[in-house]
Amino acid sequence: MQATRIHHVAIIGSNYENSKRFYVEVLGFSIIKETFRAARNSYKLDLRVGSFDQIELFSFPHPPKRADSPEACGLRHLAFAVDNLDKAASHLQSQGVQVEDIRIDKITGKRFTFFKDPDGLPLEMYEN
Structure with missing residues (x-):
């Protein structure tokens, strides 16, 4: 396998509207597509970073907390x-x-x- 680039990075936010505002309005990433997945009661927001990179911003009801140390595995x-x-x-x-x-x-x-x-x-x- 020879990867040519990172296709996307996925992020799960605890509050979809807060995360969407931060990544779109504060960081200035453009929206590619926003999808509500009713079966999962979840949003998926595809964001463009620069010319080619992409972030997938997800929301889920009650996601578990992230490890709070950046040195965690x-x-x-x-x-x-x-x-x-x-x-x-x-x-x-x-x-x-x-x-x-x-x-x-x-x-x-x-x-x-x-x-x-x-x-x-x-x-x-x-x-x-």
């Missing part, structure tokens, strides 16, 4: 590339999102910072 965090880290961080802060101090990656010399989605999922912005 499993997905550690999701990182988004940005051209201007200062501008992106300022935008998030203007929307009431708490952003950590900007740091320098000691391996690449690039700047990055972390923030969280409405459910505490750790997200990163990494400057191109």
